[in-house]
Amino acid sequence: xxxxxxxxxxxxxxxxxxxxxxxxxxxxxxxxxxxxxxxxxxxxxxxxxxxxxxxxxxxxxxxxxxxxxxxxxxxxxxxxxxxxxxxxxxxxxxxxxxxxxxxxxxxxxxxxxxxxxxxxxxxxxxxxxxxxxxxxxxxxxxxxxxxxxxxxxxxxxxxxxxxxxxxxxxxxxxxxxxxxxxxxxxxxxxxxxxxxxxxxxxxxxxxxxxxxxxxxxxxxxxxxxxxxxxxxxxxxxxxxxxxxxxxxxxxxxxxxxxxxxxxxxxxxxxxxxxxxxxxxxxxxxxxxxxxxxxxxxxxxxxxxx
Amino acid sequence: xxxxxxxxxxxxxxxxxxxxxxxxxxxxxxxxxxxxxxxxxxxxxxxxxxxxxxxxxxxxxxxxxxxxxxxxxxxxxxxxxxxxxxxxxxxxxxxxxxxxxxxxxxxxxxxxxxxxxxxxxxxxxxxxxxxxxxxxxxxxxxxxxxxxxxxxxxxxxxxxxxxxxxxxxxxxxxxxxxxxxxxxxxxxxxxxxxxxxxxxxxxxxxxxxxxxxxxxxxxxxxxxxxxxxxxxxxxxxxxxxxxxxxxxxxxxxxxxxxxxxxxxxxxxxxxxxxxxxxxxxxxxxxxxxxxxxxxxxxxxxxxxx
Numbered sequence: 001x002x003x004x005x006x007x008x009x010x011x012x013x014x015x016x017x018x019x020x021x022x023x024x025x026x027x028x029x030x031x032x033x034x035x036x037x038x039x040x041x042x043x044x045x046x047x048x049x050x051x052x053x054x055x056x057x058x059x060x061x062x063x064x065x066x067x068x069x070x071x072x073x074x075x076x077x078x079x080x081x082x083x084x085x086x087x088x089x090x091x092x093x094x095x096x097x098x099x100x101x102x103x104x105x106x107x108x109x110x111x112x113x114x115x116x117x118x119x120x121x122x123x124x125x126x127x128x129x130x131x132x133x134x135x136x137x138x139x140x141x142x143x144x145x146x147x148x149x150x151x152x153x154x155x156x157x158x159x160x161x162x163x164x165x166x167x168x169x170x171x172x173x174x175x176x177x178x179x180x181x182x183x184x185x186x187x188x189x190x191x192x193x194x195x196x197x198x199x200x201x202x203x204x205x206x207x208x209x210x211x212x213x214x215x216x217x218x219x220x221x222x223x224x225x226x227x228x229x230x231x232x233x234x235x236x237x238x239x240x241x242x243x244x245x246x247x248x249x250x251x252x253x254x255x256x257x258x259x260x261x262x263x264x265x266x267x268x269x270x271x272x273x274x275x276x277x278x279x280x281x282x283x284x285x286x287x288x289x290x291x292x293x294x295x296x297x298x299x300x301x302x303x304x305x
Numbered sequence: 306x307x308x309x310x311x312x313x314x315x316x317x318x319x320x321x322x323x324x325x326x327x328x329x330x331x332x333x334x335x336x337x338x339x340x341x342x343x344x345x346x347x348x349x350x351x352x353x354x355x356x357x358x359x360x361x362x363x364x365x366x367x368x369x370x371x372x373x374x375x376x377x378x379x380x381x382x383x384x385x386x387x388x389x390x391x392x393x394x395x396x397x398x399x400x401x402x403x404x405x406x407x408x409x410x411x412x413x414x415x416x417x418x419x420x421x422x423x424x425x426x427x428x429x430x431x432x433x434x435x436x437x438x439x440x441x442x443x444x445x446x447x448x449x450x451x452x453x454x455x456x457x458x459x460x461x462x463x464x465x466x467x468x469x470x471x472x473x474x475x476x477x478x479x480x481x482x483x484x485x486x487x488x489x490x491x492x493x494x495x496x497x498x499x500x501x502x503x504x505x506x507x508x509x510x511x512x513x514x515x516x517x518x519x520x521x522x523x524x525x526x527x528x529x530x531x532x533x534x535x536x537x538x539x540x541x542x543x544x545x546x547x548x549x550x551x552x553x554x555x556x557x558x559x560x561x562x563x564x565x566x567x568x569x570x571x572x573x574x575x576x577x578x579x580x581x582x583x584x585x586x587x588x589x590x591x592x593x594x595x596x597x598x599x600x601x602x603x604x605x606x607x608x609x610x
Contacts, residue, residue, distance in 0.1 A: 039610075087486035181392035183509070184527045204488070205510035208527070215601040217524040222513070224490045247609065256605040283610040290608055296520040299602065300561040303595055304552065305344075305588040 002041040003245045004112040005033045005238065006131050007121025007144075008078050008101065009046040009070060012274070013094075015083035016228050019273050025056045026080060026274065028121035028144065031231035032238030034278055035265050036119070037063040038286070039242035043112035045069030045131070046123075047104040049076035059279075068109045073100035088226045089203070108134045119241040120164075121234055122146045125157040132163045140244055142166040143195075144237050150176045162194040168237045170201045183208070184215075199240070199259065201233050209259055211252070218259050221267035221293050228273045232266045235278055239265035264289045307346040308550045309417040310338045310543065311436050312426025312449075313383050313406065314351040314375060317579070318399075320388035321533050324578050330361045331385060331579065333426035333449065336536035337543030339583055340570050341424070342368040343591070344547035348417035350374030350436070351428075352409040354381035364584075373414045378405035393531045394508070413439045424546040425469075426539055427451045430462040437468045445549055447471040448500075449542050455481045467499040473542045475506045488513070489520075504545070504564065506538050514564055516557070523564050526572035526598050533578045537571045540583055544570035569594045 012026030033044045043066040050072060060067050076099040082091050106127055113136050120128040120143045132141055143164045149157050150173060161167065167190060171183055178186035183200055187210045190198045199209045206219040240262035247254045264286045269278045317331030338349045348371040355377060365372050381404040387396050411432055418441050425433040425448045437446055448469040454462050455478060466472065472495060476488055483491035488505055492515045495503045504514045511524040545567035552559045569591045574583045 089486075181394075182529060182531065185529045188529070202510065205507065206524070215527050217527065217602050218604075219511070219522040219524055222489045222520050222522065224487060224493070226487065243608075253605055257608050260605060260608060287608060287610060294604060297522050297602075297604065298561075299523075299599060300558055300565060303548075303562050303565060303592060305592060 001117075001245045002043065002111075002115045003036050003117045003119060003241050004043045004045060004069070004108065004115035005029050005036060005119045005121060005241070006045040006069070006106060006108075006128070007032065007123045007234075009044065009048050009052075010078045010080055011052070012230065013079070013081040014228065014230055014274065016088070016273070017084070017086050019228070021274065023079070024274050025059070026230065027078065028123065028234045031234035031269070031275070031278070032119055032121045032241070033060070033065055034063065034275060035235035035238030035262075035269070036242030036245070037065050038239065038265070038281065038283065039261070040245040042066065042242070043069055043109065043115060045106055045108055045112060047071040047073055047100045048078075049073050049100040052077045066109075066111065069112050071104065073103055075100045075103065084229065088229055091229065106131045106134070114138075115245070116140070117241050117245040118142065119237060120144065121237065125149050125153050125160040129156070129160040129163065132160070139250065140165050142168060142237065142241055144168045144233070145173065147173055147176055158193060164195050166197045166199065167195040168199045168201065168233075168240070170203070170233060174200050197255070201236060203229075203232070207236070207259060207263065209255065211255075214252075216256050216259060218263055219297055221263060221289060222296060223267060223271065226270050229270050230274065231278065232270050235269040236262035236266035238262075260290060260293075261286065264293065306422075306550045307348065307416075307420045308341050308422045308424060308546050309348045309350060309374070309413065309420035310334050310341060310424045310426060310546070311350040311374070311411060311413075311433070312337065312428045312539075314349070314353050314357075315383045315385055316357070317535065318384070318386040319533065319535055319579065321393070321578070322389070322391050324533070326579065328384070329579050330364070331535065332383065333428065333539045336539035336574070336580070336583070337424055337426045337546065338365070338370055339368065339580060340540035340543030340567075340574070341547030341550070342370050343544065343570070343586065343588065344566070345550040347371065347547070348374055348414065348420060350411055350413055350417060352376040352378055352405045353383075354378050354405040357382045371414075371416065374417050376409065378408055380405045380408065389534060393534050396534065411436045411439070419443075420550075421445070422546050422550040423447065424542060425449065426542065430454050430458050430465040434461070434465040434468065437465070444555065445470050447473060447542065447546055449473045449538070450478065452478055452481055463498060469500050471502045471504065472500040473504045473506065473538075473545070475508070475538060479505050502560070506541060508534075508537070512541070512564060512568065514560065516560075519557075521561050521564060523568055524602055526568060526594060527601060528572060528576065531575050534575050535579065536583065537575050540574040541567035541571035543567075565595060565598075566591065569598065
């Protein structure tokens with residue numbers, strides 16, 4: 001089994017109240033790919049410029065990630081420059097340089113086309129659709145997007161959504177996409193657009209999965225300190241996709257397990273700057289944290305009335 | 306066993322996007338008292354004016370609520386006039402007329418002083434402290450407060466908190482009270498102020514209880530429609546207090562059950578205007594909703610890694 005992940009492979013310049021770093025490894029596909037590679041074989045697809053450090057490519061390969069789907073352009077690598085204020089609740093963008101991303105025209109290697117699970121991380125929905133059209137025998141197509149595409153490429157996004165199995169977006173994005181203030185109400189609307197399953201990420205408040213009938217409401221792991229929220233959502237989705245891919249059967253229980261895997265991984269991601277913690281976690285740490293999580297969320301057996 | 310609840314007994318003028326009503330029964334002690342009376346015998350303490358309709362007093366009595374602790378002043382009843390906008394996420398105050406509340410000087414009836422559980426609903430912390438000083442053999446003192454007192458009566462509030470077992474506040478209030486953006490971090494700070502247990506209400510995102518060691522993270526019941534959020538927090542706390550009072554032992558499991566009781570009750574409260582739904586719920590509806598809630602929040606048995 002394997003996962004193909006397409007999205008941005010970027011250089012990030014990030015400033016938090018305590019730390020700042022320039023032009024370090026980032027991007028939606030990167031965070032998702034590192035997370036997913038904890039569980040399964042990953043093919044990454046994206047584009048970088050000729051300024052992209054070889055050491056980052058070597059880092060991908062050291063995790064068994066197939067990078068033949070990463071194009072190398074003559075231009076520069078996509079660059080995001082952003083910062084967080086004290087409450088860390090929102091990323092503020094100083095500047096986005098699309099650079100090489102403007103030339104990107106996905107053409108997946110044969111192996112990547114045969115992946116069981118495909119995660120289309122945040123990128124132009126036109127490119128996401130092009131990717132879907134190249135897939136063979138893929139069982140689960142998962143898509144993430146962002147406010148920019150909802151505002152500026154709604155038609156392309158809707159046309160892509162028709163081909164998607166699972167949509168993963170955050171609470172602000174679902175409000176924007178459905179026009180509904182109430183997330184639970186909005187969730188029903190989404191399923192009319194194509195996906196048969198939806199996951200809404202709510203940051204420190206956890207996530208909700210909906211399959212058209214039942215919800216799975218999953219709190220976040222309680223953390224006293226956030227070091228850097230960058231990549232939380234992407235590593236959640238990557239962990240989710242990787243977990244699905246390594247699972248024998250894809251039933252409701254598996255989807256819940258995959259949500260837990262994503263929840264635990266993203267809780268580690270935000271505890272370090274950039275990929276500092278994410279790149280060091282393994283199955284054992286995930287299992288240990290889940291034990292603690294179970295303790296914090298265990299419902300009482302019954303009400304005594 | 307019994308619960309004493311002190312707070313505001315009010316006339317509310319409420320406008321939501323779909324409905325509006327003038328001078329209807331409201332107030333923190335009212336919502337909490339109605340909720341708690343589902344489980345146990347309640348004594349209400351507060352003050353109303355001579356304009357307070359007899360029918361409302363009769364309504365309290367019809368629920369077995371002892372109202373000998375409600376003073377009747379020559380003035381007018383405390384009146385809150387507020388509204389909600391489309392997203393229902395925040396109550397906007399048009400006007401607050403304190404009226405009779407200005408003369409309130411709590412002097413609990415003997416029976417109310419002997420309650421096992423006492424809930425000090427939102428009211429001046431000076432009056433909350435006076436109430437605590439009148440208590441005999443009370444096992445659990447629970448306190449709610451609001452931004453107004455944190456901003457304007459912080460010293461009085463802190464002096465009252467030293468005498469409190471359980472603090473129940475919302476996420477904005479804990480940020481204001483502790484100066485910490487991170488709720489989980491703020492929760493530890495609160496326990497240094499007096500309470501041995503803390504519950505943070507997060508509205509649609511549920512609640513978190515903390516006993517100094519373990520968390521209990523409880524999502525909210527998913528609702529597609531909010532009719533009127535008024536009294537959600539007060540009925541949560543009242544349900545929590547009432548459940549504790551009727552419980553044989555007060556152990557960690559009981560506290561969790563009480564959180565569930567409050568969570569289910571407040572989910573009903575917001576489904577109707579004012580007390581329309583709250584006043585009609587019973588133990589059976591609570592149990593049925595909890596069954597559904599268990600289904601939506603059940604964790605997977607294990608991760609398969």
